[in-house]
Amino acid sequence: MFNIQANDFFYVGSGSYFEHTGELENNRIQSNYFFENRDGNNARNRNNIEYLTNCFENTYDSDIFVQGYPQDKGEIRGQQGTLEGAAGNCFSDKRINTGSPFHVESFDYFTKDGFTNTSSCKYAGAGTFELLEAQTEISESCGTGPNIITTIPPVLRDCQIWGNEQDQDQMIRDIEDLIDQVEMDNSLTDKEKAWLIHKYNECIDQINNNVIIKSVRDNRPSDAVNILVSQDNFIYSIMAYGLLLETGSYGEAAALLNGLTPVETYEQDFVSVQNILLDYMADTENYQATQTQLDYVKAVGLERNQLSGFARTVYYLLSNEVIKLPKASHGKVHNPQVEVVKRTDLTSQGTLSVYPNPTVDEQVSLNWNIEDINAKGVVVISDFSGKKIKSVAITNGENVISVIGAPKGLLLLSLEVDGRIIETIKVTNI
Numbered sequence: 001m002f003n004i005q006a007n008d009f010f011y012v013g014s015g016s017y018f019e020h021t022g023e024l025e026n027n028r029i030q031s032n033y034f035f036e037n038r039d040g041n042n043a044r045n046r047n048n049i050e051y052l053t054n055c056f057e058n059t060y061d062s063d064i065f066v067q068g069y070p071q072d073k074g075e076i077r078g079q080q081g082t083l084e085g086a087a088g089n090c091f092s093d094k095r096i097n098t099g100s101p102f103h104v105e106s107f108d109y110f111t112k113d114g115f116t117n118t119s120s121c122k123y124a125g126a127g128t129f130e131l132l133e134a135q136t137e138i139s140e141s142c143g144t145g146p147n148i149i150t151t152i153p154p155v156l157r158d159c160q161i162w163g164n165e166q167d168q169d170q171m172i173r174d175i176e177d178l179i180d181q182v183e184m185d186n187s188l189t190d191k192e193k194a195w196l197i198h199k200y201n202e203c204i205d206q207i208n209n210n211v212i213i214k215s216v217r218d219n220r221p222s223d224a225v226n227i228l229v230s231q232d233n234f235i236y237s238i239m240a241y242g243l244l245l246e247t248g249s250y251g252e253a254a255a256l257l258n259g260l261t262p263v264e265t266y267e268q269d270f271v272s273v274q275n276i277l278l279d280y281m282a283d284t285e286n287y288q289a290t291q292t293q294l295d296y297v298k299a300v301g302l303e304r305n306q307l308s309g310f311a312r313t314v315y316y317l318l319s320n321e322v323i324k325l326p327k328a329s330h331g332k333v334h335n336p337q338v339e340v341v342k343r344t345d346l347t348s349q350g351t352l353s354v355y356p357n358p359t360v361d362e363q364v365s366l367n368w369n370i371e372d373i374n375a376k377g378v379v380v381i382s383d384f385s386g387k388k389i390k391s392v393a394i395t396n397g398e399n400v401i402s403v404i405g406a407p408k409g410l411l412l413l414s415l416e417v418d419g420r421i422i423e424t425i426k427v428t429n430i
Helices: 165-184 190-217 221-229 234-246 250-258 265-282 291-301 308-319
Strands: 003-005 008-010 014-019 027-030 033-035 039-044 049-052 055-057 062-067 107-111 129-133 340-343 351-360 363-369 376-383 388-395 397-402 409-417 420-429
Touching (some): 165 190, 190 221, 190 234, 221 234, 234 250, 234 265, 265 291, 291 409, 291 420, 363 388, 363 409, 376 397, 388 397
Parallel strands (some): 003 027, 008 033, 014 039, 033 055, 039 062, 107 129, 351 420
Antiparallel strands (some): 351 363, 376 409
């Protein structure tokens, strides 16, 4: 049971896509704006959907595509609109496509202006449906409001990159001026401003990428690095760092890496893992990662974010083992206070949690939940490089641990039982 109403769908394969949503519920796609999509809407097999007062523009294949198979026919609602009021959709020249007449259930489409006037956008075309004349035509605004995308010059709307690097640099400056104009334009809503600025920044990214790729191909990596580091974007800084590594400029790479200002936890993890990588690359033949470092890199590699793949690569270099990501568990609630770095199959050794994280007053409470109420263990506190700071004995239940004297930043708390590391938790000391 759904009602999709007053949305804008731009530049996608299908603005909406449904398959086997059922025959019994009353579902509606209403007053949306579909612009330059392959299919505005795609309905496969059994569905009960009514399409009302939607607008379609520059569609490539079909505005509404209904399809099925011999064993299971395609179906939408038997009546699109009513005798009293037309369905009111405004089609492009692609209109409704019902595929094979043998594989789609027939339906009635009510229209007034488009009943005999085939040039009208209200005309639905022909297929496995019957056009019936409604008593009144219906028109409503489509999408979220003024369709500002059609007012953007094609060179910016489609980001048509042209000319040499000087021309493209001028294009970036022109777009930046446009962004300033949008921000000052009181006739635009906040939503329209956000959309336009996002669109313009996308084009700037594409131009920069074009220049960067050409610089690398022309064996001018330093030019590419200069462009990348001039951007206010952590991902661009990572790309610059990667180029410096690739050209063997390890000193510059390290300086760039440690001059970054990570904001998100995964960004800090990236910097920490790459520092371990730099130590490895400085003495590849003799470098030996500590177990704590391996645990940490593996934990980062097991995360699911845009930078965790780098840690998986580093882990393979250090251990010659591949990290296999477990299947995602949908619906699982993540506790942001507890970040587990390593879990072994020693479930009989209980579970470990820590709070608060980051630390408060240079101490944390560590809870060891284990069936054996007389169990004893040792928590080893290390910095991210694996340097041991101190060890603390703990017992079942809550243990308050002082980190006075430990360096600020990332700490690793590893639980050892009978000389084996059971679990390691990542804690930020502030």
